[in-house]
Amino acid sequence: MAFLLCGTVAVAVLVGGSPYWMYNMTVVALFATAAIGLNIMLGYAGQISFTQSAFMAVGGYGSAILGTKLAVDPWLAMIFSAVLAAIGALLIGIPLLRLRGHYFGMASFALALGTPSFLLAAASLTNGPLGIAGVPPLRFAGVSFLDPIPIYLLAWGVCIGAFLVEISLLKSHVGRAWRAISTNQDVARSLGIDARKYKLLTLAIAAVMASLAGSLYVEFQQYVAPDIFDIGLIMTIYLIVYAGGRGSIAGPLVGAVFYIVVPQLIGSLEQFQHLVFSALLIAIIVLRPNGIMGRGRQYAPVERILPLWVQRRLRRDYD
């Protein structure tokens, strides 16, 4: 359902040809791609992981540094960065996954916190706070991916690819192993499932998705700076997954649309925009605690968003 709706909207935006909406929907696709990675780790394998913003930085800076300093072809730079991100995920995951649950979460949060500081400190590679400008854009057979339509199609192509990876793995014994580890790791291990191996796998897959999203964003903007990858980025990806519905296939997509499109729609409210957006977010948390597409199918009664004393008074009226 959600996919059909989003597909229709995506085609409509393409046909409508508004560069403004096309840009927004491109960003939706990139955020959704990174969020699918988090959804696999968090929603299915049950790991509280904050690694996605660091791996988006690997993709973004990988493409920028390879493209500008080494004059590597942007396509190759993108692929090479993704491979690097996967290797990085394994190197970080092997020691970190000795920790379980919240402890792993805290350790990976340190990685997210440290990413912008590292990018500032490694100035000889990253130009520090100035960032890297003039990143060569993607080109293919005379088509420049700086134009709205090609980048729109490419970003959605990558996003759909990420969805297909998620869906095919989830349908298989690999996905079942993830869900088993998430509900009861001891039971999964007692059945011969190597929990650490499967958690590492989610980390590596998520890293590749994040890296591709980071590369595409930077090659499209032709610019990268450390503050893009600050703590706000991982919070945004978390917000997308939680609002959309963790552990649901369409969740990251719906969450990304909510995060990017809704503020644009209520933009005319000017100074009240943030207030209304926050109220909407609270309404989701109260009414759909597992997210818009979340597994809890039951909708909570609407009066639950009212203050408690009002609810009590309402209930008294019923009696």
Added chain:
Amino acid sequence: MTSAGTVEPGSTPEGLVLTQVSKAFGGVTAVKDASFSVMLGQIHGLIGPNGAGKSTVIGLVTGFLRPDSGDIRFGAHDLNRMTPEAIAQVGIARTFQKATPLVGLTALENILVGMHTRYHGGVLAALVRTSALRREERGMAERAQMILERFGLADDANTDAGDLPFGKLRFLEIARSMVLEPQLLLLDEPAAGLNRVEAARLSALIQGIRSTGTGVLIVDHDVPFVFGVCEQVTVMNLGQILASDHAAKIYENPAVREAYLGTQRAQTEAGA
């Protein structure tokens, strides 16, 4: 001590052998110098009052706990340094004392998780959904359905395991570990919470498992249940092994009667 020839898999008559195993938790001794063995193709009971160290023994054997000292062997395998998943793969399956449904997965999917190690296809095959893997997946689902039928759960195949009543869940948990096709099955308090009919079904089921050559170790403090089904019984008290012998001989053992059975008998006599 033994010559190299006797440690080949299958050639040793004994399945699981514990030698002088000890385990303490922060100064509190849970298991002390425990030695006993469980033969394959036998039903072995491990009984003892609460806190005797029975569940610790299961944890040690299945790799969830590491012994402080002593030796745990299974055929040719030294279990001391093996991970739980590796121990499961060499043929030791277990159930847990607490209810352990894999919530969010159906009963059928719970069985399929137990079959995980039987899959030939890896991650890449799953990613591109090769026809071989899809065929394998269909075969596994058919087998899982057959197993549910054998355990009387055929009608619950598509029920979320978290929604199953307790009795059915117990059988699902045993079915889930049996699809590993283990040589040794460890059951942690399998009869707890079951009614008479279910307990009788469980006894029959355990006897059926034994008849295929699989060893069964039952940890429980339900004495009538254990003596009703087990051929060999080991008695623990305060972390130590009091006796390990044929069930009939255990019943006569004066030390065991005094420490454990005796009090129980005194209670029933007092009640009568």
